[in-house]
Amino acid sequence: MTNDKELDALSAGHLAEIAAELTAYFAECVLVDLATLPPCDMLLVFADGLDEEQKPTGPIRRLRISASPDAPRLHVQHAPVERHKGPVGPFCQRTHQELVGPKTRLARIDQPQGERVLRLNFKGTPSGKTFGLLVELFGRRANLAFVDGNDAILAMLSEPTGKSAERLAVGKTWEAPPFGTGVAPKESSLLSSFAHLAGEPPERKYPVNAPLSWIVESILGGAADGQRWARERRDLLRRLDRRIKRAQNAVKGLDARRTAAATAERVRMDGDLLKSALQTCKRGATEIELEDWFEGGMRKIVLDPARTPKQNLEHLYSRYKKLLRGVAGMEEEETRAASKLEGLARIRERAADEDIDPAIVEREAVAAGELDAAQEVAPKAGREKAKVARLPYRVFHGNSGVEIRVGRTARDNDDLSIHHCRGNDLWLHTADSPGSHVVIALAGAKDASEEDLLDAACLALHFSPLRDAGKANIHIARGKEVHKPRGSKPGLVTLSGGRTMRLRRDDQRLQRLLKGT
Numbered sequence: 197m198t199n200d201k202e203l204d205a206l207s208a209g210h211l212a213e214i215a216a217e218l219t220a221y222f223a224e225c226v227l228v229d230l231a232t233l234p235p236c237d238m239l240l241v242f243a244d245g246l247d248e249e250q251k252p253t254g255p256i257r258r259l260r261i262s263a264s265p266d267a268p269r270l271h272v273q274h275a276p277v278e279r280h281k282g283p284v285g286p287f288c289q290r291t292h293q294e295l296v297g298p299k300t301r302l303a304r305i306d307q308p309q310g311e312r313v314l315r316l317n318f319k320g321t322p323s324g325k326t327f328g329l330l331v332e333l334f335g336r337r338a339n340l341a342f343v344d345g346n347d348a349i350l351a352m353l354s355e356p357t358g359k360s361a362e363r364l365a366v367g368k369t370w371e372a373p374p375f376g377t378g379v380a381p382k383e384s385s386l387l388s389s390f391a392h393l394a395g396e397p398p399e400r401k402y403p404v405n406a407p408l409s410w411i412v413e414s415i416l417g418g419a420a421d422g423q424r425w426a427r428e429r430r431d432l433l434r435r436l437d438r439r440i441k442r443a444q445n446a447v448k449g450l451d452a453r454r455t456a457a458a459t460a461e462r463v464r465m466d467g468d469l470l471k472s473a474l475q476t477c478k479r480g481a482t483e484i485e486l487e488d489w490f491e492g493g494m495r496k497i498v499l500d501p502a503r504t505p506k507q508n509l510e511h512l513y514s515r516y517k518k519l520l521r522g523v524a525g526m527e528e529e530e531t532r533a534a535s536k537l538e539g540l541a542r543i544r545e546r547a548a549d550e551d552i553d554p555a556i557v558e559r560e561a562v563a564a565g566e567l568d569a570a571q572e573v574a575p576k577a578g579r580e581k582a583k584v585a586r587l588p589y590r591v592f593h594g595n596s597g598v599e600i601r602v603g604r605t606a607r608d609n610d611d612l613s614i615h616h617c618r619g620n621d622l623w624l625h626t627a628d629s630p631g632s633h634v635v636i637a638l639a640g641a642k643d644a645s646e647e648d649l650l651d652a653a654c655l656a657l658h659f660s661p662l663r664d665a666g667k668a669n670i671h672i673a674r675g676k677e678v679h680k681p682r683g684s685k686p687g688l689v690t691l692s693g694g695r696t697m698r699l700r701r702d703d704q705r706l707q708r709l710l711k712g713t
Contacts, residue, residue, distance in 0.1 A: 203390045203415045206269055206333055208312045210412075213387050214271065215305040215314055217408045221257065221272055227300040227318070228252050231279055232288035236353065237262040238340070239277060246298050255402030259302075260413070261331055261340065263353055267420035268338030270314065270331055271409035274397045287353045291329070291342050294350075297322035309372045315343075330370055343370055387411050428554040429547060435567060436544045442661075443537040449661050450530050453522045460519035465490045466497050467512035470505075477505040518628065525666050532664035539566055565707055588612050589635070592655060592709050594648035599637040600709075602655050606687030609633040610680060613689055619676035622649070624656045627669035627696055630687065631660025635675070653699045654706050670697045 206214070225242035233239055238261045244254030258273040284292075299320035306315040316329040326345035332338055337360060340353035347370040356364040363371060387408045394414035397404065404410075469486045470477065477484055480501045488495035499508045543566055547557045561567035568590075588608035589601040601616060603609035613633050617623055622636040622644055634656040636644045644652070653670045662668045673694025680689050 203387075203393065203411070204419075205267075205335065206312065206412065206416070207385055208307070208310055209385050210387050211312055211314055211333065212307055212310075213408055214412065215307055217406055218259065218270070218272065219302075219305050221406050221409075222259065222302045224301060225257055226252075226298065227296055227302070230288065230292045230296050232284050233262075233277065233280055234282070234285070236264040236338070238288065238291075238353075239273065239279075242302070250298065260417075261329070262417075262420065263331075263333075263338040263340050264420050265336040265338060266423045267416040268333040268335065269412050269416045269420075270333075271412040271417075272404060272406035274400070274404055274406070274410050274413055276398075285353075287340070287342065287351045290351045294323065294325075294327055294342075295321055311372055313372065332373075334373070339364065341370055390415060425550075425554055428558075429550070432547050432554045432558055433544065436540060436547055436561070439567060440537065440540045440544065443533065443540055446533045446661055446664060447530075447537060450526065450533055454526060457519050457523035457526070460516055460523070463512055463519060464516045466495070467509060467516060469495060470497055470509050470512060474505050474509060477508075479504055481505075529665050536566070536664060539564065543567075562711075565703070565710065568710055569712070587616075589616060592651075593712065594636070594644070594651040594709075596645055596648055598641075598644060598648050599639070600648075600652050600655060601635040601637060602659055603633040603687075606630075606685075609687040610689075613675070613678050614680055617675040617678065619674065621675040622652065623673050623675055623678050623694075624652050625671045626656055626660040626662055627671050629660050629662050629668070631656060631662070633687070633689075634659070649697075650699075650702070651705065651709055653697055654702055655709060657699055657701065658706055658710075666701050668699055668701075670699050671695075672697055 222242055226245055227240060228243045228246070229241035231239045231241065240259040240261065242257040242259065243252030245252075247253050258277070259270065260273040260277075261270045262268055295318055297320070300318055300322070301320050303317045303319040306317065307313065308315060312333045314331045314333075316331065318327050318329075321327055327350075328343045328345075328347070330341040330343055330347075332341070339356060339360070341349050341364060342351040343349055349364060349366050349368055349370055352364055352366060360373070362368075363373065388411075390411050391407070394411045397410040397414070465488075469488065469490075470484065473484065473486050477499075481499050482501050483496055483498050485494055485496045487493075499505075500511065503511065543557065543561050543564075546552055546560075547554055558567065562569045588605075588611035589603050592600045592602065594600050601612055603612040609632060612635060613623060617635045618637070620642070621638050624634040624636070625631060632655075634652050636648060636652050638644060649672070653672075656670050657663060657665070657668050660668075671691065671694055673691050677691055677693040678689050679692060
């Protein structure tokens, strides 16, 4: 009889069926590897044995254990799985150290008190001790416990909360939870009755004889992947939208520069007019009205009363030169900015496609240099995914391995420059433009190498509105020469020394820094 119900969770009866299938499938196999699949999954890799070179023999058999609140489960893994390349949590480190060895085998699988819990018992471990993995599949309270032969808890995958915190404390003896057994009648919940919902398993070089596992992997694993994709897609779209907003602002900034550049000649004319009347200009004046030789009539020139007449004149000529510099190479910048905006729009369109794995789109965007790779932090003890103290800066590494810190926001720039920059450290920032403060943490060294300096300058340009410019000026100073005026707006500092570097954009250098290679 076909079951009309959907499989949305594993009951205790289902676990009894799975345990029998796993016991037969992994009988006498050697545990050759154990991998983490953050934040809540593990993959145990078995083989028939090891040859003289300690390489696996026979087909590779994989056991997936998931404490994901979306769909807690365990089963033989049929489909390929991409291994995690980031930091590994303490739970996986401990279990790998104690279990993986040339003689470690899965001895048996128990179901304590007929509950939604399975105990995987291992024999032949490297230390000769008996260990077990307790898999609790209680929905959102799902967890994994690593225990010794007496069920003393040695490590937990996730830090337990609420009523489970005391029961699952490290050092305590594991006990079954106090709530009911939750055993479903087998005649109404056999896993095989859901086979019509699972479809066909993927083809493998070595056939996998684990039909119940495929039902669990296809239905529950598919549901978990769908929810994970939805979360990752939302996050990716938010990141892309921020990038698109920045790219749009860059285009607007270039439009504003072009508009301002059109006034350059008028600024020079005002300078010439003021120069001719400099002797009659009084200090403290806010404006002066002069005969306009260039366009006729009278011309009113606004002055800064805090400056002397000569300083006002120098300011006009300085502004004229700055406007001319701003228009130099602008066509190339505009082409780059428009191309970047178009590229981000295409990536966002792919990211919004619900048939495409958002992780694939993210990798493509990072490889194309359109998105920064998410920086991972090693988890804290006692949990695979933990909150970490937020730093006001991103960390990159220069050519020699020196740490380069890049401020995240305007307020973070202040924190970085004031509290995370020593007196001898090098401080960098784009000239004539807002952007991130950049610090080369010299850690006692007298100076940075030329390559490290270029790396830091490259990051200062990238994390500024001038990121698409072919060339830019970069201010360089010592940390002790950077000062924060009292009451000034976030991110605004003054310099009492330093120099300016003329930097040419280097895409190859930038990609090396962003990828961490």
